[in-house]
Amino acid sequence: MLKKVLIKGPILSRSGYGEQSRFALRSLRSRPDLFDIYIVNIAWGGTGQITNIDEETNFINECLIKTQVHVQQKGQFDISVQVTVPNEFEKIAPVNIGYTAGIETTKVAPQWIQKSNDNVDKLIVVSNHSKNVFEQTTYDVKDQHGNEIKGWGLQVPVETVNYPVREFEPEEVNIDFKDKFERNGMIFSGLSPDNMLPEIIELKNHPWFIAVQFHPEFKSRPLAPHPLFSSFIKAAKNHK
Numbered sequence: 001m002l003k004k005v006l007i008k009g010p011i012l013s014r015s016g017y018g019e020q021s022r023f024a025l026r027s028l029r030s031r032p033d034l035f036d037i038y039i040v041n042i043a044w045g046g047t048g049q050i051t052n053i054d055e056e057t058n059f060i061n062e063c064l065i066k067t068q069v070h071v072q073q074k075g076q077f078d079i080s081v082q083v084t085v086p087n088e089f090e091k092i093a094p095v096n097i098g099y100t101a102g103i104e105t106t107k108v109a110p111q112w113i114q115k116s117n118d119n120v121d122k123l124i125v126v127s128n129h130s131k132n133v134f135e136q137t138t139y140d141v142k143d144q145h146g147n148e149i150k151g152w153g154l155q156v157p158v159e160t161v162n163y164p165v166r167e168f169e170p171e172e173v174n175i176d177f178k179d180k181f182e183r184n185g186m187i188f189s190g191l192s193p194d195n196m197l198p199e200i201i202e203l204k205n206h207p208w209f210i211a212v213q214f215h216p217e218f219k220s221r222p223l224a225p226h227p228l229f230s231s232f233i234k235a236a237k238n239h240k
Contacts, residue, residue: 002036004076006067009099010044010133011060016101017044020126021083022056023161025098028081029059032049038070038077042084082120086112089119092183096120103130108137113154116225123158173198208235 005028009021026033039060050057080092083099087109090096097129098120113134116123125131138153173181175196178188189198190212208231216226223232 003078004036004038004070005035005081006038006040006077007081007083008040008042009081010042010047011039011083012041012049014042014050015044015047017083018047018050019191020101021097024083025056025060026083033134040067046154063064078195081100086115089115091119096121099124101126103133104125106133108134110139110141113137113139113152117155120156123154123156124202125160126157126162128160131160134158136141138214147222149240173201208232 007024009024010018011021011025012018018135022130025039027035028037041060041064077093078142079095079097081097081099082089086098086100088096096119098116100123103125115168116134123134125134134154135158136153138151140148140150141152142148148172162207175198178198182188185204187202187204188198188200189202189210191197191201197213199213210228218227220229
């Protein structure tokens with residue numbers, strides 16, 4: 001008999017968690033001999049929704065309808081895969097799997113550990129760093145009787161999966177139109193070493209307009225943002 005598996009996550013969003021939800025879906029769909037798939041889509045902040053219509057989105061929509069009918073008929077699930085932040089994990093099925101994104105810190109919040117211990121049987125993360133942080137984070141806590149527990153931490157197994165990467169064809173500006181763009185207010189403030197590809201562009205007479213090909217996020221930290229980000233925030237504050 002097929003196992004009824006519920007995927008709960010922002011599966012229709014353009015967020016990283018949406019990508020992870022669809023990645024989980026594809027993995028389960030590769031074994032139609034084992035799994036009967038159900039889906040609950042959740043909102044994910046202000047992230048936009050995918051709008052393309054293809055075989056996968058048609059399958060998702062069919063599963064959403066099937067899940068509504070199943071729930072209305074008081075149907076149960078054998079397994080849940082919850083793609084979200086750990087503080088939203090819950091007991092839904094006899095077997096619950098928490099699937100959460102990468103961690104950039106060196107310690108996990110105690111609430112995340114508590115929710116994971118209480119509500120899921122296994123944790124899936126997308127990097128070895130995340131796995132190590134979850135497994136190595138410990139706290140000294142007290143139980144309900146006031147007894148101190150040293151080294152309290154995660155009590156469920158953690159597994160790492162590869163992060164799905166969306167493939168795309170990069171688009172380039174035709175350098176032959178550079179002079180025409182410049183006459184109309186565009187500034188080519190950074191070019192490739194061979195001067196054939198624009199790397200940075202700006203607009204004259206604009207409060208803040210800059211587009212780059214490099215990745216400033218790799219040189220940015222919460223308390224030491226890259227100048228691109230700090231200047232954008234400053235411009236937004238001055239022109240609100």
